[in-house]
Amino acid sequence: MNEHDKIRELLALAAADALTSAEEKQVGEHVRSCIACSNELEAWRPIASELRRLPTPQPSSWLVQATLARAEAKLTEQAEHDWNRRVMIVVVAFAWLLTIASWPVFHVVSGRFERLLGPQFSHTWISFAAFTALEWLAGGVAAVMLAIRQRGERRLV
Amino acid sequence: MAVDADVVRLRRGDLNALSELITRYQNRLYRYLLRIVRQPAEAEDLFQQTWLRVVEKIRSFDASRNFDAWLFTLARNLAIDHLRRIRPESLDEPLANSWHSENVADRISSKDHTPLDHALAAERRTEISEAMAGLPMIYREVLTLRFEDEMKIEEIAQVTAVPVSTAKSRLRRSLEQLRDALEARYPGGTWQ
Numbered sequence: 001m002n003e004h005d006k007i008r009e010l011l012a013l014a015a016a017d018a019l020t021s022a023e024e025k026q027v028g029e030h031v032r033s034c035i036a037c038s039n040e041l042e043a044w045r046p047i048a049s050e051l052r053r054l055p056t057p058q059p060s061s062w063l064v065q066a067t068l069a070r071a072e073a074k075l076t077e078q079a080e081h082d083w084n085r086r087v088m089i090v091v092v093a094f095a096w097l098l099t100i101a102s103w104p105v106f107h108v109v110s111g112r113f114e115r116l117l118g119p120q121f122s123h124t125w126i127s128f129a130a131f132t133a134l135e136w137l138a139g140g141v142a143a144v145m146l147a148i149r150q151r152g153e154r155r156l157v
Numbered sequence: 158m159a160v161d162a163d164v165v166r167l168r169r170g171d172l173n174a175l176s177e178l179i180t181r182y183q184n185r186l187y188r189y190l191l192r193i194v195r196q197p198a199e200a201e202d203l204f205q206q207t208w209l210r211v212v213e214k215i216r217s218f219d220a221s222r223n224f225d226a227w228l229f230t231l232a233r234n235l236a237i238d239h240l241r242r243i244r245p246e247s248l249d250e251p252l253a254n255s256w257h258s259e260n261v262a263d264r265i266s267s268k269d270h271t272p273l274d275h276a277l278a279a280e281r282r283t284e285i286s287e288a289m290a291g292l293p294m295i296y297r298e299v300l301t302l303r304f305e306d307e308m309k310i311e312e313i314a315q316v317t318a319v320p321v322s323t324a325k326s327r328l329r330r331s332l333e334q335l336r337d338a339l340e341a342r343y344p345g346g347t348w349q
Contacts, residue, residue: 067205
């Protein structure tokens with residue numbers, strides 16, 4: 001491809017102001033000495049000009065308001081969701097803290113029972129593990145039930 | 158690049174920022190969607206979906222990047238998914254009907270002075286918008302991004318997810334096809 005053909009391919013882009021400064025310079029120099037390319041560039045200009053002046057179709061105010069209302073509702077819902085998640089993290093952390101803190105208390109209490117009931121009762125730690133598992137199982141079931149209910153409510157909305 | 162204050166506020170969940178962004182981008186975004194799908198009802202639905210997607214994804218958006226390109230990329234992805242689902246053929250094939258619904262008065266620019274100028278300008282815009290509506294989707298898209306949204310080639314490449322060289326050649330081909338369409342539709346007219 002010779003210089004003339006290369007420049008010819010750039011003319012549409014020149015009318016679209018989409019050339020690099022080096023290409024722009026190259027086209028400018030060539031067009032000054034080539035009448036055919038100069039005419040071709042002039043033929044592209046009204047097309048580019050009319051494209052820039054096409055009317056902008058505008059969305060109705062109803063559409064903008066409806067979009068704003070839906071987007072705001074979504075933003076609020078997300079904020080609530082984030083808040084619930086933060087609360088859940090705090091609650092879980094607190095539950096673990098309580099569980100760990102209750103170990104020594106449980107040990108002391110069960111030790112007194114052990115003394116009352118006799119030497120056979122020495123399953124303190126097994127009992128404690130069972131107690132903790134039961135607590136967490138109850139918590140898990142409650143969380144699943146709440147999630148199912150929340151999903152049902154969202155469907156209704 | 159300056160960080161958009163409204164975008165930063167929206168990331169923090171500010172409802173006023175959302176309202177300001179919608180107001181600022183409403184015309185450009187709606188026009189872009191309408192150019193792609195050509196049906197006002199579909200463009201309206203996609204307009205709403207785009208803003209809901211913005212709210213959903215705004216936290217993953219890097220505020221130091223170009224919000225325009227990000228917004229138009231979201232809109233584009235939704236529009237293309239929509240077209241694939243509803244009219245897969247429309248991604249490649251031009252349609253005969255026109256997308257524009259403006260009346261003649263809308264098309265008249267204040268720069269045109271006499272009634273004859275007005276009439277001629279309106280006619281030329283009708284011709285060009287009809288020819289543009291007949292182009293395949295990727296060409297309509299690149300034309301509207303360059304000439305109506307005044308995006309740079311780099312931004313167009315970002316929105317359309319192609320290399321800069323591809324965006325540039327796509328723009329050139331779209332102009333060539335538009336000119337061919339104008340010359341074919343209006344032989345002997347002012348486009349030759």
